[in-house]
Structure formats: structure tokens, C-alpha cells
Amino acid sequence: QRQTRQQPDSQHPDFHFVWSVLLAAINTFTVFVFPSQSLLSVHDTVAQRDFEPTLPPIPDDVLDEDEDSVKIVSLVKTNEPLGATIKKDKSTGAIVVARIMRGGAADKSGLIHEGDELKEVNGISLEHRKPKEILPLLACSKGEVKFKIIPASFKEEMASNKKKLFLRALFDYDPDDDPAVPCKDAAIGFKRGDVLQVVSMEDDTWWQACHLRDGNARGGLIPSRQKSSRAREAARRRRWSTGVHGPTRPPTYIEVIPYHRDPKERHRLVVLVGPDGVGVNELKRRLLLSDPDHYGVTVPHTTREKRRQEKEGVDYHFVSVPMFEEDILNHRFIEYGRYNGHYYGTSLDSVNRVMAEGKVCLLDVHPGKIKHVYTCEYKPYVVFVKPPGIEELRLTRRRAKFICGEEDKGSVRVFSEEDFEDMISLADDMESQCGHLFEKVIVNGDIAMAFRELKADLERVEQTEVQWLPAEWMCSSPTKARRSCGHLDSWI
């Protein structure tokens, strides 16, 4: 609680304000004004006796105004009129202060302004009332008149907050390498993954944004979505002259919003994706071994017979074909398939089970299946495991063996040159089609280095105070959606 006393304003000698500002958790503040000389002397006596003004209690109902900042203004009625007019806002139906008469009581108090929304008078709600019904309420009140208002200034601030737009860049940008930038000094560079606050989108081709990491950084030019999308499309065409990559536009920015994880909340789901044989399983295995109490993996479902050494719920959930098919129909699988005549699949329930144990669930799926968990419920942190260049693949995988696909009936063999080429080409496809979903890219050259980088990154994510999540996840919650979405498509 903060208390200040203001000296009588020399321009308005008949007014003296005693301000009691109660700062409540939701930015609610209460202002009381006692506008008369006689009241001033009475109050001074009280104040001298008590050594400090006593604070009036916070009205109980103020805290219910979850979303808005409410101001309570108490005016002691004199013979003087308030000196304000009110009207009904046509678009919202709210009662707002239309005019403040110069020199009138409202003007002198400095506490009621044009555009302020009147919510209540003396505890009576003004909702659905016409202005002419409100005037008698004021006329019949005696002594103190208490107004509950939403200040226009706060409404403006809220409106501007709603427009705050944060984007995560999905590509690296260096103005020095961009011949099209109108002024290199006015532009800012960024790396894929950086979060930028967009401050102006007035120009179609060059937006203004600042880096979030540099506190009070100045805004600089960044290529707009339209601009960067075209530039990246052209670059991609230069790399692949054939049209094999289809018409998908390269991702540019994704709209994000801040998220503070409560320690009581579940951990984010960690999704590992990459082309076959790149090392997703190897990295998952190493993570599990490094901290089995902290990391967990899903138990798959299968319709094949249980083998003697296998345990139900540990190696697999063994289920019948009709049960499996029912789960397919009920969309309970993130991914499923048939192998050697049997069904295998990873269910959402198995993910939930690991997460409910308080563990970080490690899930590896085909990138096309990420959509099943791309929600606020799972808040997936998607890591793309990428192969290094072909030289490094040859060097690092000399002794590695991998399990081949269905055609070879699961045989184990060493990598061929063709495997390496396929791995690189598949990784390129994945990146161009799903790159906007990847929050981290790990190049798996040296396995020990890749593992260290992955582990450190996952720890960093857990410890980071503010994480930036795609705004589209929050659209399922109406309150948050109203705050964060609506001004742009979620990924742009």
C-alpha cells in the first residue's frame, strides 16, 4: 500500500486531494478525492491525530474485474454540478463520459476524463441503462458519490497491449547480405529462433521490429512476411531447379506469445524428428540413460503375440485387432502402422501417462504426425535431428549399423552411399515442409557432441523463465486467444 498526500493545487484553491492508492495484484487502483476546503480541515485534524491518513478498504468486488483496471472515484457532492456529459457508446453499449466542461467539478478533480467508461454509480451497475436513467441516480445521491470507472487511458493501453505482436524468425537474416534492403544501417539482423517484437507493419515489404533480448533496443527494418517469403522462395528455386518441392511457401515467421511454466504444470512434451537412420533413437536412448528419473518414453501398442521375455505395459501394450482398430477410429493414436501383418502404434494415452508421472516425455514421430500433439495441452518442443554433410556422414557412420525397412524384413546392415544421400534429401524435405514447427535443430555429426548439445538445450528450456509458444495453441482458451490472436494468422 502506498500513500501520498498532494498539496492544494494553487490553480484550484477550493480543492484538496487526498490520494489513497491501493495497488492490488491485478493493477486495480482506488482513488478517493475529497473536494472541499471544509473537508480538508476536518481530514487534516483526523490525519494529525492518526499521524497518517487511514486507508479506506478495497471494495470487495473490485478484484472480480479480472481483466480490466478499475478506478473508484469518490466525489463529495456540493452544490456545484459535476460538469460532465455522458453517452452510450454505440458499438459497445457502454456508458462513457462524452464531455468534461472546462472548470467544472469533474475537470478540477482531474480524475474523470472524456472516454472513461462508467461502470457503477454508488454501487448501482450502469449496464444496460440509458443515459437518461443515470442522471436521476446522480441527482438523488447525497454526500459522497462513488463512481466505478474504467479509465480511457487504461483502455487505450490495453488496446495497444493487444496489438503487441511477437514473432519467432524461422530463418537467418543478415542485412549485409541483402541487396534489397532500403537502408542497411536501419535494418536489424536475426537468427532463426530469435523472438522479435514487431512495432510497425505499416509498410508491406519492410516491417519494424526489435530484438526482445536487448531490453530497450531500437526498432529496425526486417523483411515482411511477403518480402522474405518471396526471397526465400527464389533462393530455394536456385538450389533446386526442379519443382520437386511443390508449391509450399517457405516459412518465415511464426506468431508467438510468452509462457511462464508453473512448476506444478506438466513438462513440455519433447518431440524428436529426423530422417530414418539419422540417430533419433540413439539420442533418445542416451537421454534416458543419463537421467531415467527425469526422462520417460512411451510404451507402444501392438496386436502381435507377447513373447516370453516381454512384459505387458513395459515392452508393449498387447491388444486385440478389434481393440486397436477401435482406437484408430477414435483417433487415439499419434501414429500407427502395420509391420509383418501386425499393428503397432503410439497412443496419446501413453504420452499422457509419462507426463502424468512428472517426467519429460521423449517422443519420436514422423514430422507429419506432429499435428496430433501440436496443442496447448502438450506444448511440444520439437527438435529436428539433422544429418551432417555427406563427408561427415561417411566418417562418423563407418561402423554404424541400422535396421532397414519392411522390404528387407528388418535386417541389420551398414549404411550405403545411397542411404546417406536419401537421409540428406529427406532431411531437406522435412525442413522445407515442417521447418516452422522445429524449435531446435541438432546436427548429428559426432554423437557425443550432438547428445551434449541436446541435453543442455533441454535443460535450458526447462529452466528458462519465459518461453515463447505458438499463439495458435492458445486459441483454444477464449481469454488468452482474445489477448494474443486475432490480428494475424497464427503462423505467417
Ligand SMILES: Nc1ncnc2c1ncn2[C@@H]1O[C@H](COP(=O)(O)OP(=O)(O)OP(=O)(O)O)[C@@H](O)[C@H]1O
Ligand atoms: N552421430 C552418430 N555417429 C555414429 N553412429 C551413429 C550416430 N548417430 C546414430 N548412429 C548409429 O546409427 C544407427 C541408426 O541410428 P538410430 O537407430 O538412432 O536411427 P533413427 O534415427 O532412430 O532411425 P530409425 O528410426 O530408422 O531407427 C545406430 O546404429 C546408431 O547407433
